[in-house]
Amino acid sequence: MGGMTELAPALVELARGYGVATDYEDWTGRPVPVAEATVVAVLAALGVAAGTEEERNAALIAHRRSYWARPLPPTVVGRAGAQTRLWAHVTHGAPAEVWVCLEDGTVRDDVVQVDNFTPPFDLDGRWIGEASFVLPADLPLGYHRVHLRSGDFQASAALIVTPDWLGLPERLATRRAWGLATQLYSVRSRRSWGIGDLTDLADLALWSGYRHGADYLLVNPLHAAAPPGPFTPIEPSPYLPTSRRFVNPLYLRVEAIPEFADLPKRGRVRRLRRAAQHHADRLDAIDRDSAWAAKREALRLVHRVPRSAGRELAYAAYRAREGRALDDFATWCALAERYGGDWHRWPASLRHPDAPGVARFVDNHEKAVDFHRWLQWQLDEQLAGAQSQARRAGMAVGIMADLAVGVHPNGADAWALQDTLALGVTAGAPPDEFNQLGQDWSQPPWRPDRLDEQEYRPFRAVIAAALRHAGAVRVDHIIGLFRLWWIPEGAPPAQGTYVRYDHEAMIGIVALEAHRAGALVVGEDLGTVEPWVRDYLLLRGLLGASILWFELDRDGGGEPLPAERWREYCLSSVTTHDLPPTAGYLAGDHVRLREALGLLTRPAEAELESGRAERAAWMAELRRVGLLQDGEEDDPEQVILALYRYLGRTPSRLVGVALTDAVGDRRTQNQPGTSDEYPNWRVPLTGPDGRQMMLEDVFADRRAATLAEAVRAEIAPRPREARPLASARPPQGTSPCFGRRDPPAAQRD
DSSP states (O other): OTTOOOOOHHHHHHHHHTTBOSEEEOTTSOEEEOOHHHHHHHHHHTTOOOSSHHHHHHHHHHHHHHHHHOSSOSEEEEETTSOEEEEEEEETTOOOEEEEEOTTSOEEOOOEEEOOOOOOEEETTEEEEEEEEEEOTTOOSEEEEEEEEETTEEEEEEEEEEOSOOOOOGGGTTSOEEEEEEOGGGOOOTTSSSSOOHHHHHHHHHIIIIITOOOEEEEOOOEEOOOOBTTBOOOOOTTSOSEEEEEOGGGOOGGGSGGGGGOTTHHHHHHHHHHHHHHHHTOSSOOHHHHHHHHHHHHHHHHTSOOOHHHHHHHHHHHHHHHHHHHHHHHHHHHHHHHOSOGGGSOGGGSSTTSHHHHHHHHHTHHHHHHHHHHHHHHHHHHHHHHHHHHHTTOSSEEEEEEOSOOOTTSHHHHHTTTTBOSSEEEEEOOOSSOTTOEEEEEOOBOHHHHHHTTTHHHHHHHHHHHTTOSEEEETTGGGGTEEEEEETTSOGGGOEEEEOOHHHHHHHHHHHHHHHTOEEEEOOOSSOOHHHHHHHHHTTOBEEEEGGGOEEGGGTSEEOOGGGSOSSEEEESOOTTSOOHHHHHHTHHHHHHHHTTOOSSOHHHHHHHHHHHHHHHHHHHHHTTSSOTTGGGOHHHHHHHHHHHHHHSOOSEEEEEHHHHHTOOOOSOOTTOSTTTTTTOOOOBOTTSOBOOHHHHHTOHHHHHHHHHHHHHHTTOOOOSOOTTTOOOOTTOOGGGTTSSOOOOOOO
């Protein structure tokens, strides 16, 4: 980017006012200026015209006027145990009174006004003064309201009081835990419909929890995918959902629905299931479309079965709780089945939830809309059942949900929340060591200004939904709650820039919802991360994520980081869904696959040699600590056992075991940089011989039981003597977030 024109001061000031970066540091630490066209396009996505100097000056004036025109901030966020300061705008010299109304209706008027010497502002001939107030430090956690009165004028704003520290639930406060990680759709049983479902999830939790002492089961995002419409197949990626608030009905077990018992045509359902199973048996990849076609026909039959009075009450209660969001989602699903999954191509009268044609469509297709509402009710019940069984099996956490970064640009959430999402840009990641061209995830990002104006209600709903029937949530790319890489439409990923979010609000809301659910939070903090962000997450009591292959001693020549120096407050695992299973990784399968797909930037032999050197370093480390004997490095099963035992030697509070590693699978689940070139997210669970494994096979598998017991043995006998996470913080003067390698980074706002 040498020779790039310096940005005009007005554009820099405007960008700063909206949290848009005009320069940043790349993954090597090199400063990179952002092109003017990028800044202008990103500001346009925020509703700000900045193409000319005249537009920039006008936008600066409007931005300043909008601040002074507000009597209170749109949303005030505070922390429990700390005083919260806020401003209020009233006629200059007029008295101002502020009080708080808590969630339970209690009024707190012990608000103190403090000095504020900001000069008044002339707003159309009316001088506006700014007053400052401090709210009491003992306000309870929750969603409250702060009120302002000045003469006859009154206003109010949202007040969100969040936990200063989340930590782990009391049941895990003084001990470590392990759990399985799986892609649910890939793990089917002999009674499922050609694809893993929620009954399979409950059974896997029972096996791992009751039989092997696991405390959690991390499952891929179960978010809803678009139903197939005209020429529209189901999107296979669980990380590109149509909605993050609602669930994919493909995961329903038809026979577990109570009304199935009263279905007069159960023989028809059984024939549909057998056909789906036989079809899946003949394939080497998961066929979601055929599985859903069979399951949808069966579900429509069950939907028509009359419900008891009690069941009707339960359905009504569910609908009342979910409200307008459920209606919008169900309406979008019915519209997508008729017009296709891209709402941008629908008739103009249907492209917005409030458009005139939508209400008419619902009136004319009430049964179709209700079918999709009913599906979500069934999913809610079956998810509740899976979590209940997991906890009864002895799991301290149970199901750990996975929250995707965003949603499909043509999907239900993008349609229903289009006024809260940024148009004309997509989220992604800048170039880094592993993706030197950057990444474009094709997902519309939240507009930070609109979230603030809407009191973060859409974001609150997403987090609450993820935790409704889970004991934990893994937040994918949690650094996106601090800043997110925005890419202008039509530009390559490298020509984007960062946009800042109010991380105090975003992380605070995540912590508040988790506190209310009695849950823990794991933030996937891999990739390019500002060092202070990891420290901030630690100080708020959120766990990070560590992958063995990436845990290298950067200050010691890139050798494996010794186990005792790993982070304590994190979930550690050997691999992840974007890497091949460990058996495949050890064999270099991922290099050969990338070569076959034309994804390598240097010769395959050079990549393989680099991989051999990396693996040799880890084999040496395993031998050093006595977990691997000479000659065992050629036995994948022994190496995998040793690698997971090594995780047990780390101080990590949570250890994750990939189900694929437990059974010796070698096939990559997702190959970044591809779509249809490789069957991403469509790979069934297989054993070392490449043959499909059913869930019942897993339960009887010697390898799986051996690995589970090995991890259990490494973790269970050595409970941590550290302070309980539920109530205490890391000791001052250390940085457990980075093990014991680095001093604590300065916290920045």
